[in-house]
Amino acid sequence: MRIAVMGTGPVGQALAGKLAELSHEVTVGTRDPEETLARTEPDYMGNPPFKAWLEAHPGVGLGRPAMAAADGELIVNATNGAGSIAMLEAAGEENLAGKVLVDVANPLDYSQGMPPSLFVSNTDSLGEQIQRAFPEAKVVKALNTMNCEVMVDPAKVPGEHDVFLCGEDTDAKREVAELLRRFGWPDGRIRDLGGISSARGLEMYVAFWLRLWGTLGTGYFNIAVVQAPPSS
Amino acid sequence: MRIAVMGTGPVGQALAGKLAELSHEVTVGTRDPEETLARTEPDYMGNPPFKAWLEAHPGVGLGRPAMAAADGELIVNATNGAGSIAMLEAAGEENLAGKVLVDVANPLDYSQGMPPSLFVSNTDSLGEQIQRAFPEAKVVKALNTMNCEVMVDPAKVPGEHDVFLCGEDTDAKREVAELLRRFGWPDGRIRDLGGISSARGLEMYVAFWLRLWGTLGTGYFNIAVVQAPPSS
Numbered sequence: 296m297r298i299a300v301m302g303t304g305p306v307g308q309a310l311a312g313k314l315a316e317l318s319h320e321v322t323v324g325t326r327d328p329e330e331t332l333a334r335t336e337p338d339y340m341g342n343p344p345f346k347a348w349l350e351a352h353p354g355v356g357l358g359r360p361a362m363a364a365a366d367g368e369l370i371v372n373a374t375n376g377a378g379s380i381a382m383l384e385a386a387g388e389e390n391l392a393g394k395v396l397v398d399v400a401n402p403l404d405y406s407q408g409m410p411p412s413l414f415v416s417n418t419d420s421l422g423e424q425i426q427r428a429f430p431e432a433k434v435v436k437a438l439n440t441m442n443c444e445v446m447v448d449p450a451k452v453p454g455e456h457d458v459f460l461c462g463e464d465t466d467a468k469r470e471v472a473e474l475l476r477r478f479g480w481p482d483g484r485i486r487d488l489g490g491i492s493s494a495r496g497l498e499m500y501v502a503f504w505l506r507l508w509g510t511l512g513t514g515y516f517n518i519a520v521v522q523a524p525p526s527s
Numbered sequence: 528m529r530i531a532v533m534g535t536g537p538v539g540q541a542l543a544g545k546l547a548e549l550s551h552e553v554t555v556g557t558r559d560p561e562e563t564l565a566r567t568e569p570d571y572m573g574n575p576p577f578k579a580w581l582e583a584h585p586g587v588g589l590g591r592p593a594m595a596a597a598d599g600e601l602i603v604n605a606t607n608g609a610g611s612i613a614m615l616e617a618a619g620e621e622n623l624a625g626k627v628l629v630d631v632a633n634p635l636d637y638s639q640g641m642p643p644s645l646f647v648s649n650t651d652s653l654g655e656q657i658q659r660a661f662p663e664a665k666v667v668k669a670l671n672t673m674n675c676e677v678m679v680d681p682a683k684v685p686g687e688h689d690v691f692l693c694g695e696d697t698d699a700k701r702e703v704a705e706l707l708r709r710f711g712w713p714d715g716r717i718r719d720l721g722g723i724s725s726a727r728g729l730e731m732y733v734a735f736w737l738r739l740w741g742t743l744g745t746g747y748f749n750i751a752v753v754q755a756p757p758s759s
Contacts, residue, residue, distance in 0.1 A: 520749075
């Protein structure tokens with residue numbers, strides 16, 4: 296499948312790399328490819344510049360948002376939450392219409408200090424904002440509840456643990472669940488929380504996750520839902 | 528120890544019952560004990576009236592908030608989140624000063640429909656509001672992330688799973704952790720998330736928990752944090 300991954304940061308790289316490894320034709324979308332490739336400094340997190348990553352992944356393409364999205368059969372939003380809507384507008388509503396749009400972004404607001412707060416929460420969510428802005432896209436919120444290395448390789452954390460998704464379109468969720476299985480997520484650990492308004496829960500969870508991260512001192516963790524058997 | 532449990536609902540009953548079972552002297556605080564005992568109808572959840580519960584727990588006392596709090600060496604806030612501050616004001620700041628105040632309440636707002644939203648979140652929390660309103664109390668947010676039956680009997684959910692707490696006072700957290708161990712929580716599953724501002728994470732988690740509950744169709748669940756070994 297041809298997949299457009301919007302975003303050149305660590306999350307975009309992790310997802311684009313894994314999808315390419317799974318033999319998908321991946322194009323990473325970025326506002327200004329020349330500028331992206333011209334960076335020679337590590338990013339603010341100390342990661343090597345995008346060009347080095349791209350050279351290590353020769354099968355992955357790079358293009359402007361509209362080009363990447365027009366070509367993609369499925370779109371992944373791995374941009375910074377604060378820039379997601381603008382980036383998807385640059386991709387073009389017509390290039391998203393009718394397609395599955397996997398929204399991995401979190402609405403993080405760093406303006407109030409660390410850990411970040413959320414710029415939308417409680418009675419709305421970024422997932423819903425994106426679905427409203429692009430009503431013909433089939434938005435599936437997924438994977439936003441963990442470190443990007445764990446997203447694409449659940450074995451980075453031992454044992455079984457869970458990944459969550461939600462969205463309005465059942466077929467779209469089924470397609471995303473199939474991708475998650477290919478990433479290594481066991482069937483019973485892929486949990487559908489319902490319609491896109493459940494993105495509120497998935498994004499607000501991140502406020503908890505950030506503090507757990509701070510306490511554990513590592514991003515290599517996740518949660519497993521533990522449930523009593525139905526008979527009890 | 529003498530413990531005051533504020534709140535006569537299912538959470539207050541579960542905690543008061545368990546604490547009495549553990550040989551603590553428990554008094555449940557309620558605004559109007561006569562009115563509470565005069566109720567003969569099941570509550571809005573279909574639970575029997577408080578009087579029936581109290582008769583089944585002859586060791587537990589019932590009293591006005593200030594009486595219960597004055598007598599208690601440790602206070603548990605198991606009231607409705609929307610009424611917590613007013614209830615604790617009725618208990619009297621002087622009766623909370625210097626004491627451990629375990630805040631189990633969630634700031635649920637049912638005015639926007641189901642599932643409820645939160646009336647405070649993101650850049651503040653109910654736990655912090657309570658700590659600010661009663662600066663001399665040692666507020667420990669704990670147990671708000673699960674069904675009340677699971678709070679006091681983790682074995683209601685099989686296997687190991689986690690309980691979280693946070694607060695400013697280390698000794699107060701140690702005391703609450705000891706109570707949690709007596710409830711049956713294993714040592715390594717009692718996770719301290721830091722200062723009281725982490726109540727934001729614990730309360731926002733509830734937005735996720737509510738949707739998970741909706742999906743699972745049972746309150747008998749919890750989460751286990753799964754972590755890679757430190758060496759990896």
